[in-house]
Amino acid sequence: MLRAAYMAQEFLTTFSDELKGVMLLPSETGGRYTLSINDRIIFDRAIAGHFPEVKELKQLIRDEVAPGKSLGHSDKK
Secondary structure, eight states: OHHHHHHHHHHHHHTTTTOSOOOOOOOSSTTOOEEEETTEEEEEHHHHSSOOOHHHHHHHHHHHHOTTOOOGGGSOO
């Protein structure tokens, strides 16, 4: 939960104009991590097979909510 809260803060800071909020929903299953925007899943740890880095998630969120936005050092190389 601590890692998820950190990432939520990063998303709100990076996408302050695009995101209106972030909801954290604890799971009864440990290790579950799913990121969705408007009910559309953009990352699921079970499918991806790894826990994401914040850079990867920022790129996925950007691609969904603000495709033209520069992420600076977090952009794909």
